Structures are given as structure tokens and as C-alpha cells.
Amino acid sequence: MIHDTGKGEFHLSTQNTSYIMKVLVSGHLSTLYYGRRIREKSDYIRLYRNFALAPGGSTNYDEKTAHFTLDSTRLEAASYGKGDYREPSLSLLFEDGSRVLDCTYESHRIYNGKEPLEGLPSSFPADGESDVQTLVITLSDNLVGIKAELSYSVFSERDIITRSIRLINVGDSPVITEKLMSFNLDFPRSNFDVITLDGKWIRERHVHRAPLREGMFSIDSKKGVSSANHNPFLCLAGERTGETEGEAYGFLLVYSGSHMASAEVSPHDLLRVQMGINPFDFSWRLEAGESFQAPESLLTWSNEGLNGMSRNFHDFINHHIIPLRWQGVPRPVLLNNWEATYFDFNEQKLLALAGEAAKLGIELFVLDDGWFGKRDDDTSSLGDWFEDKKKLPGGLERLGSKIRKLGLEFGLWVEPEMVNEKSRLYEEHPDWAIKLPNRPPSKGRHQLMLDLANDEVVEYLKTTLTDLFERSGVSYVKWDMNRNLSDAYSAALPPERQKELVHRYVLGLYAILDHLKKRFPDILFESCASGGNRFDAGMLYYMPQTWTSDNTDAIERLDIQYGTSFAYPLSTMGAHVSGEPSHQVLRNTPIETRFNTAAFGLLGYELDVTKINAFDKKVITKQIEFYKEHRNLFQFGRFHRIESPFDSNRTLWMVVSEDGSEAMVGDYQKLQKPNMGFEDIRPLGLKEDALYAVGGRTQYLNIKAFGDLINQISPVKMKADGVVHTMVSNHYMFEQKTDSFEAGGDELMYAGYRLPNQFIGTGYNEQIRLVGDFGSRLYHIKEITKEDKQNSIGSSES
Ligand code: DGJ
Numbered sequence: 001m002i003h004d005t006g007k008g009e010f011h012l013s014t015q016n017t018s019y020i021m022k023v024l025v026s027g028h029l030s031t032l033y034y035g036r037r038i039r040e041k042s043d044y045i046r047l048y049r050n051f052a053l054a055p056g057g058s059t060n061y062d063e064k065t066a067h068f069t070l071d072s073t074r075l076e077a078a079s080y081g082k083g084d085y086r087e088p089s090l091s092l093l094f095e096d097g098s099r100v101l102d103c104t105y106e107s108h109r110i111y112n113g114k115e116p117l118e119g120l121p122s123s124f125p126a127d128g129e130s131d132v133q134t135l136v137i138t139l140s141d142n143l144v145g146i147k148a149e150l151s152y153s154v155f156s157e158r159d160i161i162t163r164s165i166r167l168i169n170v171g172d173s174p175v176i177t178e179k180l181m182s183f184n185l186d187f188p189r190s191n192f193d194v195i196t197l198d199g200k201w202i203r204e205r206h207v208h209r210a211p212l213r214e215g216m217f218s219i220d221s222k223k224g225v226s227s228a229n230h231n232p233f234l235c236l237a238g239e240r241t242g243e244t245e246g247e248a249y250g251f252l253l254v255y256s257g258s259h260m261a262s263a264e265v266s267p268h269d270l271l272r273v274q275m276g277i278n279p280f281d282f283s284w285r286l287e288a289g290e291s292f293q294a295p296e297s298l299l300t301w302s303n304e305g306l307n308g309m310s311r312n313f314h315d316f317i318n319h320h321i322i323p324l325r326w327q328g329v330p331r332p333v334l335l336n337n338w339e340a341t342y343f344d345f346n347e348q349k350l351l352a353l354a355g356e357a358a359k360l361g362i363e364l365f366v367l368d369d370g371w372f373g374k375r376d377d378d379t380s381s382l383g384d385w386f387e388d389k390k391k392l393p394g395g396l397e398r399l400g401s402k403i404r405k406l407g408l409e410f411g412l413w414v415e416p417e418m419v420n421e422k423s424r425l426y427e428e429h430p431d432w433a434i435k436l437p438n439r440p441p442s443k444g445r446h447q448l449m450l451d452l453a454n455d456e457v458v459e460y461l462k463t464t465l466t467d468l469f470e471r472s473g474v475s476y477v478k479w480d481m482n483r484n485l486s487d488a489y490s491a492a493l494p495p496e497r498q499k500e501l502v503h504r505y506v507l508g509l510y511a512i513l514d515h516l517k518k519r520f521p522d523i524l525f526e527s528c529a530s531g532g533n534r535f536d537a538g539m540l541y542y543m544p545q546t547w548t549s550d551n552t553d554a555i556e557r558l559d560i561q562y563g564t565s566f567a568y569p570l571s572t573m574g575a576h577v578s579g580e581p582s583h584q585v586l587r588n589t590p591i592e593t594r595f596n597t598a599a600f601g602l603l604g605y606e607l608d609v610t611k612i613n614a615f616d617k618k619v620i621t622k623q624i625e626f627y628k629e630h631r632n633l634f635q636f637g638r639f640h641r642i643e644s645p646f647d648s649n650r651t652l653w654m655v656v657s658e659d660g661s662e663a664m665v666g667d668y669q670k671l672q673k674p675n676m677g678f679e680d681i682r683p684l685g686l687k688e689d690a691l692y693a694v695g696g697r698t699q700y701l702n703i704k705a706f707g708d709l710i711n712q713i714s715p716v717k718m719k720a721d722g723v724v725h726t727m728v729s730n731h732y733m734f735e736q737k738t739d740s741f742e743a744g745g746d747e748l749m750y751a752g753y754r755l756p757n758q759f760i761g762t763g764y765n766e767q768i769r770l771v772g773d774f775g776s777r778l779y780h781i782k783e784i785t786k787e788d789k790q791n792s793i794g795s796s797e798s
Pocket residue numbers: 338368369413480482528529530531547549550
């Protein structure tokens with residue numbers, strides 16, 4: 001809802017939030033309030049506050065508005081040069097060398113629905129959704145011929161307000177945009193903790209939290225991709241806000257390139273938050289009459305803790321960002337050959353893998369890197385998107401058809417944005433790579449980036465990929481991107497536009513993706529960038545899922561998936577069970593834990609299934625059956641974090657169906673501690689007054705885990721790791737069952753589910769929970785309806 005008081009005040013309200021702005025006497029657009037919803041009024045003047053007498057050292061805006069200083073005014077768009085000494089959100093350079101900009105209110109319009117942003121990914125109202133409204137406020141500075149359109153779209157039901165800004169040069173001469181943040185939001189206080197998701201390769205989106213203090217806090221990417229270093233996400237949490245209680249503001253940028261987010265506490269304790277394209281190494285020349293659109297940002301607030309903030313983002317991404325075609329559509333269980341074979345495969349090997357995969361219940365076979373050009377390692381062939389006939393004599397067509405005959409779908413890996421110097425493409429078009437004409441380029445993974453700021457390259461990729469996807473008949477594509485930007489220079493741009501390259505690259509990428517999304521609506525695209533180097537809402541607009549991380553170790557994945565869930569829903573996170581030991585950290589983790597972690601996401605397997613033992617095969621078959629049975633819950637349920645791997649030895653999380661009738665809890669332990677105390681689970685999101693059946697997934701323990709201790713219980717003596725031990729371990733499925741019981745939602749959520757004690761070194765009986773190092777369990781909670789009760793009475797009577 002957008003309430004226009006008619007006095008230059010606007011109250012944007014969602015179900016639980018209010019966002020209020022006011023045009024000041026000076027014409028500046030000031031923020032009055034953002035937070036918990038308040039009632040509508042005829043005016044909001046009391047929410048405005050400024051100094052009655054300007055503080056010493058301040059700059060008075062003008063003679064007409066005595067004592068008014070911009071430095072202490074909460075602004076929706078902030079520029080440099082008229083006394084605001086905080087970071088500007090828009091900075092321009094004019095032809096005469098001046099930089100002063102002063103945008104004031106010109107007009108506004110309100111309309112139902114929301115228009116897409118030109119050339120950029122942006123959220124959209126669901127079909128038939130009528131409660132989305134947009135307010136566009138135009139600010140202008142007539143002295144320099146600039147207009148800025150600030151857009152606010154209100155998604156009432158989701159508690160999300162989207163913001164973006166479009167700059168228009170209405171003057172006669174060119175203007176250089178040096179900074180244009182997607183939003184500027186000033187708070188009247190700064191007592192928040194700032195939470196960000198940071199990391200690096202195989203360690204993405206770890207959660208960091210710290211109190212704000214006077215000065216500037218910022219995160220950014222200068223890598224040309226949103227990057228694993230800092231996700232384009234920022235959260236402001238109350239000092240006492242936890243997962244379930246307290247208030248949290250969340251900000252997310254719908255953009256995949258170099259970005260920046262900042263939180264600045266001013267000397268007067270005002271807090272300024274901004275997010276947008278990184279102004280570093282950026283500028284955009286606007287000729288007279290031209291406009292520039294900044295990416296969209298998503299703003300939310302919740303007083304239900306960090307989980308509340310995440311829920312708002314999850315629901316929003318699931319319903320308003322990912323392609324409509326894939327919303328709520330079950331994703332297949334896949335086998336990817338990367339960690340199974342790397343570059344060393346041929347058609348026979350792939351078919352053997354696929355054959356075994358089909359027997360295990362896998363639904364999609366994905367052929368990863370190495371199928372094209374002469375790519376036997378990572379030094380060559382990117383750009384040459386035709387089959388290596390030595391590995392695939394019958395091409396992708398024959399392989400695909402054989403795979404489909406096995407009952408599997410066929411998917412393919414590509415890395416279209418890249419080129420190796422050792423490739424036909426590079427020989428033909430050396431100037432299509434991003435590099436300087438007179439300086440040898442630095443490489444990442446031996447490769448160069450293609451210049452997507454060049455329209456010719458964009459068109460070439462559209463055609464090449466359309467042809468490849470058509471002839472191979474793939475139903476899934478993994479779109480990889482394995483290096484960060486360096487040697488930024490485009491042979492296609494004039495000198496004065498070189499600082500446009502990084503953003504133009506992203507626009508070129510979006511143009512290709514837009515084309516492919518429309519041309520191949522039924523292909524399921526998964527985006528990837530050395531794992532999670534470009535996990536952002538921009539990519540999700542074209543590709544509904546992302547390869548979360550190259551780290552497939554289940555224990556490392558607890559951190560990564562926990563952190564990722566701050567902003568992104570389970571339906572977007574690719575998660576695979578891989579082999580032993582982990583290729584990333586050399587850790588051995590029980591096969592059941594590898595599944596229990598990967599099940600919270602889009603399940604895949606990434607190991608040589610032709611070489612696994614009989615025990616693992618049986619276990620995997622049961623895992624896949626279980627996942628399929630609960631797929632909807634795992635992929636589209638509401639995710640709650642309960643206990644953080646960053647704070648303790650234990651990780652607890654869960655997923656609940658939207659109506660609260662079914663849930664799955666994941667309980668994971670890093671290391672076994674000696675003589676442990678008791679543990680409970682207090683699930684979230686259940687219905688207080690409902691009755692639930694609680695049980696655990698039956699898991700299997702490989703008796704090799706007991707080593708020589710097996711002789712304590714086995715009637716037959718066996719040598720640890722000897723032939724008999726190995727034979728028994730392969731065939732004996734040591735079942736780990738959990739109690740089944742009934743309990744009310746209130747009892748479970750408030751009193752908790754009392755788990756039996758873990759193994760404490762004094763022996764074993766059936767009541768003891770064997771968890772061990774890197775052990776885990778899944779618990780299933782299902783509502784018992786009146787009909788279920790009646791049916792069970794009926795069946796016991798008959
Ligand atoms: C990086 C990806 O994240 C991996 O999964 C794999 O596809 C390799 N690239 C292939 O080169």
C-alpha cells in the first residue's frame with residue numbers, strides 16, 4: 001500500500017513494515033521512518049527531526065532555510081557539495097569540471113504493479129497479484145540538467161520494498177556518472193550489529209557479525225562478479241537479535257558484478273546505508289538525453305529475528321525473482337562426473353557412471369568440464385564449443401541419446417564467458433578477450449574473459465550456445481565462470497568509456513542469459529562460478545539454482561549452507577554428496593552425514609559410483625528414495641536456522657512445510673566430545689495446537705567405524721580391516737533407528753524433544769545414540785490429522 005498524504009509525504013506499508021518519506025521545505029526527500037508497521041495518519045511531520053540551531057562547524061544549506069544543514073538530514077538520495085559530509089549516493093562530473101549536485105523534488109507518480117528494469121534482472125509481481133504498487137519520485141537539479149527517478153515497489157505480502165534509481169541527462173552536454181548507488185537509507189540511530197556473508201573459494205558466505213561504530217564500514221567486490229569475498233547482502237541486527245527474536249533489517253542487491261555496500265555512522269550518530277554498483281573503477285558517460293538505470297535492491301525488516309529476515313528473502317526469491325517456469329518445480333537428483341573423473345573420461349566411462357546412477361535412482365546425468373576442443377586439463381580449449389571426438393566419437397547427440405535410454409535426463413557443463421589462448425576462438429578473435437593491447441594479460445586458471453561489452457561477442461555467444469543446446473537436446477545446463485577480472489580494457493570501447501567495461505560486461509551477460517531463458521524455457525540452468533563466486537539474486541533471475549560451493553565436504557558445507565541461507569532459499573542451493581576423503585579438505589565423513597547435509601538443498605551426487613562399495617550403494621539407494629519422498633519439503637519448505645555451526649560444535653536447522661504440517665530437522669555434530677551431557681531439539685514453525693508424529697530417518701552405520709571394538713559384540717572374531725571385517729561391513733546394514741512418538745506442537749516447540757544420550761564410553765545398548773565425529777541425524781515431524789486418527793482407530797477395530 002502506498003499512502004500519499006497530499007502534503008509531500010508518502011507512507012509505504014507492507015503487512016508488517018512502514019517506510020515513510022517527506023519532501024522538506026528545501027525540496028529534499030527525507031526518510032522519516034523504516035521499521036515496524038505504524039498506522040496511517042494525515043501527516044507525519046512529528047517523525048522529522050533536525051537540529052533547531054545548526055551545530056557548530058556545519059554548513060548552512062541556504063539563506064531561506066536558516067539553520068538547515070544537509071549533514072544532519074536523513075536523505076533518500078545524497079549528493080556531494082551542499083554540506084552533507086557523509087558518503088554521497090550519487091556523484092556526477094559535469095563538462096565544466098564541477099561536481100556539485102543538488103537534487104530536489106519535482107514530481108511523483110504511483111501505479112499498480114511494477115515495471116521491469118531495462119536490461120537488468122528485477123523482481124516481478126506474481127501472476128494476478130494485486131497488492132504490488134510502485135511509487136516513482138522524480139528529483140531534479142535544473143541547474144545541471146539532471147533528473148533522478150527513485151523507484152519504490154511495495155510487495156505487501158512479502159514485507160519487501162524494492163528500490164532502484166534511474167538517472168537522466170536532460171541537459172545539453174555529457175555528464176559522467178561516477179557513483180550511483182541503488183539506494184541510500186539514513187537511520188536516526190546506529191546501535192546495530194552489522195552482519196555480512198564473506199569468504200573465498202571453498203569457504204563461501206561465512207557469517208560475520210560486529211557492532212557498528214563511528215566511521216565507515218563497507219564490503220565490496222572489484223572482481224567483475226559479485227564474488228565469494230562478500231555477498232551483495234547486508235543485515236543490520238539489533239544488539240540482542242538472535243535467530244528467532246529481535247529486529248533485523250536485510251538488504252540484498254539484484255546484481256552480479258562488482259558491488260559495494262556500506263554502513264556509515266556519522267558524528268551525530270546517524271547511520272547511512274547504501275548498496276549498489278561499486279564506484280571503484282566505474283564511470284558512465286551520459287550523453288544529452290541518455291539515461292542510466294541502477295540495479296534493483298531488496299529491503300526488508302522483521303522483528304522475528306534473523307530467521308524472519310531470511311524468510312522474507314526466501315519467499316521473495318522463490319516467488320518474485322526466479323523464473324516463473326521453475327517456481328515450485330521439483331528439481332531432479334543428479335550425478336555430476338566432475339569429482340568422479342575430472343578431465344579423464346570417454347563415452348564408455350560416462351555411460352558406466354550413468355548406468356550405475358540410474359540403478360541408484362538418480363534422475364539426471366551431468367557431463368561436466370572436458371568434453372570439448374582438446375581439453376585434457378584446464379590450460380586449453382575454452383571457447384571451442386564442439387565435441388572432442390576422441391572422448392566422444394558419437395558426439396553429444398549419441399551420448400545424450402544413450403543416457404536417455406538409461407532412463408536419465410542429460411545435462412551439460414559450459415563456461416561460455418571464457419577463452420583460453422590455446423583455442424581456435426582465440427586464434428580467430430584475439431581482440432575478443434579482455435586485455436590491454438600493449439600489456440601481456442594476467443590469467444586466472446590459465447584463461448581470459450571474453451569481452452561481453454562488445455556486442456559482436458554477445459551475438460556470437462547467443463548463436464553458438466543456441467546451436468549447442470539445440471543439437472545436444474540437453475534438459476539441464478551448468479553455466480560455469482572460473483576467473484575474476486584483471487587487465488580491464490575493452491578493444492570495443494573508446495578511451496573515455498573504459499570505466500564502463502565492468503558494468504557493460506554484466507549487461508552483456510544478462511543479454512545473453514535473457515535470450516537463452518526465453519529461447520530455452522524448459523532447460524534447467526544452474527549457475528556456477530568456481531562454486532559460489534557469483535551466488536546472487538541477479539543470476540537467480542535467469543537461472544533458478546546455483547552451485548553453492550566447490551567444497552562438497554559435508555562439514556564445511558554446514559557453514560556454507562547455513563550462511564547462504566541468510567539470504568537465499570533452499571530451492572537455489574545445489575548440494576552434492578561426494579566421495580571419501582573430501583577432495584577439498586581430505587576429511588572422511590560418514591556417507592549418511594554427507595547426505596543429511598546435501599538433502600537440505602538440491603541433492604546431487606558427485607563421486608565415482610562405479611567404484612563405491614556395496615554398503616554405500618545400498619545406503620545411497622535408500623537416501624535417494626527418502627529424498628524423493630520428501631523432495632518438496634527439502635526444496636521448497638520454509639527453512640529455519642536453530643543452532644549455528646559458527647558458534648558451537650553442533651548445527652541444528654530445519655525445514656517446515658508452509659502450512660506447518662510437516663517438518664524435517666537436521667542435527668549435526670562436528671566432533672564427538674567425551675562424556676557428553678544431554679541434548680534437546682526445540683523445533684520452530686510448527687502449529688501449537690496440532691498433534692505430530694515424530695520419528696527419525698533410519699540410518700545405517702558401517703561397522704568399520706567400530707574398528708577392533710566390533711569384537712566386543714560380534715559372536716565371530718574378526719581382524720579389524722581384514723577380509724571378513726570388510727565383507728561383513730559391505731553387507732551388514734547396522735540400522736540406527738530413532739524413537740517414534742506423538743507430541744503436540746506446543747510441547748515440541750517449547751518443552752523440546754529430549755534426545756537420548758550419546759555414546760559416552762561406557763558401553764552400548766539400543767537406547768544410546770551413536771553420533772561420533774561428523775555424525776548427524778534427520779528427524780521427521782508429521783501432523784496427525786483427525787482423519788489419520790479415525791483411520792487408525794478404524795483399522796485397529798477391524
Ligand atoms: C568449477 C566448478 O565449480 C566445478 O564444479 C567444475 O565444474 C569445474 N569448475 C570444472 O572446471
